Amino acid sequence: MTVDVQALNEFVLIGSAVTLLAILAVRLSSRAGLPSLLIYLLMGVALGEAGLGIPFEDAELTQALGFAALAVILAEGGLTTNWRQMRSSIRLGASLATLGIVVSVTLVAVAGHYLLGLPWQLAVLLGAVCSPTDAAAVFSVLRVVPLPKRLTGALEAESGLNDAPTVVLVVLVSTGAVSDHHPGVVVAMVVGQLLGGVAVGLAAGFGGAWLMRRAALPTAGLYPLAVLSLTFLSYGAAAAAQASGFAAVYVAALVLGNSELPHRGATR
Incomplete structure (x- = not known):
């Protein structure tokens, strides 16, 4: 073109x-x-x-733009999430983003297979697509709705983390990897990609915070660009390492957003 x-x-x-x-x-x-x-x-x-x-x-361009937009949404969500409010709810949020996704995918897949007559691969794919909550909607709505902080923190954590296992599952199902491997191998692949993404995100977040505190940039406007670039660096590094880029970008943004950075208010 x-x-x-x-x-x-x-x-x-x-x-x-x-x-x-x-x-x-x-x-x-x-x-x-x-x-x-x-x-x-x-x-x-x-x-x-x-x-x-x-x-x-153009389906391929749609997928690429969708992935890029989701990375931006997760970066914004992580940067603006208060870790102190979410810390007590992180276990519940992580459980909803993992075990909750498994239960949701299973229920939709079983219903799609037995009630709609869909083949198992398509039924599981339908369940995976329908299971995650929309991160943009959750981040924008929850922060203006007067709900208990524990509930808000759990829902924000679930919304920020659920895209990573869902995308991994969708890719595995659509490429036929689920049918080619034992279920235990598939679970190990998903868990491995998630843990790898979290590790890359933590490294990028803490390493980037250390770098930003020691970099004397000439203008305040460069710090938000540098922080956003660090989150995308974590996404690209995780993807290159065959890990979950979405888990990496959210964790990196969460660490950076709650670190003592120069011009932190302007960056957020």
Whole structure:
């Protein structure tokens, strides 16, 4: 695919207009108490083939953009999560993000297989896709709803951690690895990727915090960019090591967001 100046001009025009509408949608959603994701979906319908007629059928680009967006969402969620409030609920949140996902996937898969007649691979894939909560919706809604701190912390932890095992499971199911290996091997693969991602995230988070405290950057605006780059570095490093990039980016952001960094308020 080639991009000429005319195509670039059209992209800048449409892209900037859509971005401004998306920014204004945040104000509308915050006043209504609804996740802005719902408004974004309506904007997509209005811009797509059912509305203005912009065609888009590139599944691989959709997956890549979705992964990038999810990494940004998890980074923002980790950076703005208060560890002191979440610490007492981390066990419950981690249990919901792992054992809860297993129970949810199992129930949906069994129902899909026996009630809808789906093959097991498709039924498990359907269960994996439907199981995780939406991180963007949880982070945006829970922080304005007056709920007990323990409950909020558990739900935030679950929402930040559940994408990692779900994505690993979806990849294993869609590539046929689940049917090619013993269930115990599949579980070991999922656990190994999660632990590897957590380890990379901890290393990037604590190492990045140490580096930021000793780096004398010339302007305050460079610190947020550096912190965001560190979270994406953890994602890329974990992915290169065949570990969970989503677990890495959330853990790294959680560590960085709760560390004593220069210009911490501006970064958050």
